[in-house]
Amino acid sequence: MTNGTFPIQTLNAISPVGLQRLDRDIFDIGTDIADPRGILVRSADLHSVELPESLYAVARAGAGTNNIPVDKLAARGIPVFNTPGANANAVKELVIAGMLLAARNLYHAADYTRDLVAEQGLSGTDLDKQVEAGKKQFAGFELPGKTLGVIGLGAIGVLVANAAQSLGLKVLGYDPAVTIKNAWQLSPNVEQVNSVEELFSRSDMITLHVPLVEGTKGLVSAERIALMPKGAVVLNFARGGVVDEEAVIEALESGHLHSYVNDFPTEAGAVHPRVITLPHLGASTGEAEDNCAVMAVDQLSDYLLNGNIRNSVNFPEVQMARTPGTTRLGIFNENKPNMIGQITAVLAEAGLNVAEFTNKARGDFAYTLVDVEGEVQDSLKEQILAIDGVVRARKI
Numbered sequence: 001m002t003n004g005t006f007p008i009q010t011l012n013a014i015s016p017v018g019l020q021r022l023d024r025d026i027f028d029i030g031t032d033i034a035d036p037r038g039i040l041v042r043s044a045d046l047h048s049v050e051l052p053e054s055l056y057a058v059a060r061a062g063a064g065t066n067n068i069p070v071d072k073l074a075a076r077g078i079p080v081f082n083t084p085g086a087n088a089n090a091v092k093e094l095v096i097a098g099m100l101l102a103a104r105n106l107y108h109a110a111d112y113t114r115d116l117v118a119e120q121g122l123s124g125t126d127l128d129k130q131v132e133a134g135k136k137q138f139a140g141f142e143l144p145g146k147t148l149g150v151i152g153l154g155a156i157g158v159l160v161a162n163a164a165q166s167l168g169l170k171v172l173g174y175d176p177a178v179t180i181k182n183a184w185q186l187s188p189n190v191e192q193v194n195s196v197e198e199l200f201s202r203s204d205m206i207t208l209h210v211p212l213v214e215g216t217k218g219l220v221s222a223e224r225i226a227l228m229p230k231g232a233v234v235l236n237f238a239r240g241g242v243v244d245e246e247a248v249i250e251a252l253e254s255g256h257l258h259s260y261v262n263d264f265p266t267e268a269g270a271v272h273p274r275v276i277t278l279p280h281l282g283a284s285t286g287e288a289e290d291n292c293a294v295m296a297v298d299q300l301s302d303y304l305l306n307g308n309i310r311n312s313v314n315f316p317e318v319q320m321a322r323t324p325g326t327t328r329l330g331i332f333n334e335n336k337p338n339m340i341g342q343i344t345a346v347l348a349e350a351g352l353n354v355a356e357f358t359n360k361a362r363g364d365f366a367y368t369l370v371d372v373e374g375e376v377q378d379s380l381k382e383q384i385l386a387i388d389g390v391v392r393a394r395k396i
Contacts, residue, residue, distance in 0.1 A: 006304050007054075009036035011044040014061055018293025022301060038300050042292075043067060051078075056394070059300040061292035062087065062283060064239065065313050066212060074314035074365055077332030077392025079303065081311055083295040085155030087283035092159040094282060095207055095237055096167070098261035099148075102205075102233045104140040105259075107276045112138065144168030149203030151196065151219070152238070153178045153186060157209035162187045174199045200227040205235065212239035222247035231258045237282050240264030249275070307369050307396040316360035318367050323355045326371035328396040329380075333368070334389040335361040340368070342387045347372060350380055365391070 007028045010019075022029060035054035039046075042060065045067045051058075058068060059081040070080050101107050116122045116130055148164045150157050153175035161171045162185075171190045178186075193199045196219070200206065206228070210216045220234055220243040234257060236243045245266060251257040252274040261276040262269065269275045283292065295311075302308045307330035308319045315332070322328065333339045340359055347354060352372040359368040376395055384393040 006037045007033045007035060008038045008040060008300070009033040010040045011046075012040075012042035012061075014040050014042070014296075015289045015293035017290040018061070018295075018297040021294060021297050026305070027301070038304055040293075040296060040300065041068070057081065057300055057303050059296040061289070061296040064211060066239070070314045074363075075391070077365075079309055079312040079315045079367075081296060081299040081303070081309075082313055083292045083299075084311060086291040086295045087285075087288035088155040088159050090285040090288035091156045091209075091237055091282045092163055094263070094278070095156075095160050095235060096163055098235050098237070098276065098278075099143065099164070099205060099207075099233070101276055102235070102259040102261050103143055103146075105138040108273065109135070109138040146170070146204040147172060147202055149174070149193075149199040149206040150190075150209065151175070151199065151206065152209035153182055153192075154209060155182065156237075157207075158182050158186050160207055160209065161190045165189055169205075172199050172202060197224065197227060200224045203232065204229060205233040207235040208238040208242050210238055210242060212241045216242045218242070218244045220244060220248065222250065225251045225257065228257070230256055232256075233258050234260050236260070236262040236264065240266070245269055305396070307394075309367060314362075315365060315367050316362035318358060318360050318369055320356055320358050320369045320371070323371040326355045326373055327376045329368075329370050329372065329376070329384075329393065330396050331368040331370070331384060331393045332391040333366055333387070334391065335364055335366045336389055339366065339387070339389055343368060343370075343384065343390075346380070346383050346387065350374075350377070350383070352376065352380075 005028055006026060010029060010031055019029060035052055037054060037056045039058045041058060042062055047069050055078055057079050058073060060068060061083060063082050063084050065080055065082055068080055073080055112134060116127060122130055147170045149172045150161045151174050153173050161173055164171050165187050173190045173192045174196055222244065225247055234248060245268065248257065248260045249268060249272060252260060259274050259276060263278045263280050263282050265277045265279060270277045299310050306322060307328055309315050309317060310319060331343060344354065352374045354370055355373050356371040359366060381393050384390055
């Protein structure tokens, strides 16, 4: 249980708008920090990094955490924070742009025009004639009256669904785990369907907004693509693995799909004439990077200073106002019977009165915040850690 300066290591360039929120009298920040208490990261792969024993928490300035060993850190009592919704508007705008690129064949039309000048050297009347002669091959379709299926109604999915409605599309949504908060923000005109298969069968366009987990790998499969109407469009700004790209390319070549728009380049997809592949631009705006950094920094600092957990992907939400005149303890433990009883018994034996107490569980682990009255001896940590099932304890 340590008080004092908190060293924070940054493993990627983190927006200074976020970093400036850290009080330099309390936090040391840098890329070469030894024995960090916290790590701020964007895309750096932590799976191959030996994370120090000093580490209390990891905060990712972004939503996905595939680059972080979440379960391994949970077993060590280290929360992993992400920033859901901070880049939602940036991704929403890219999805809408992708819909328009696909519907009007804009990507390939622009390449065609550039080739006329840069490769063929046409100009003046010759250029005008060739433009008029070639433009028919890029004739597209308009969005009003088409149906968009949105898989995943989190912060991004809701924004996409609502924006698509304003463009005149009929919108179907599927998310069996939609939160109450997101449900309230969703337009009442979005029709929520009961299965992925129903959504595929009724959608002219499908957009994905789900994490890459075991249950979403290859979600867009050959069988589900076959359910879509001829000339449909698939948009993927979630993760590459949620789409079976081989099945998509087969459907493109057969003419069943019109186009595939995605943010995850592959060797096959990048050169296919019916694929529009962008270089992972989802959250690549200055505003999104600032928002993600601010959110990540605030969550990390609140945890280090107060023990509060917000937007952790491996531990429950636990927030408790500080009780004046008390000392706060944060305790991680396995989620099994009588843990609370054993923890409070140790506190009682130490003569510490509990002023405030909260405990929440998530999966295999639980987290306790407790404010105690009285002097907390350094030996208390060892007594708490001696309880079978306690993973980590600290004085905050």
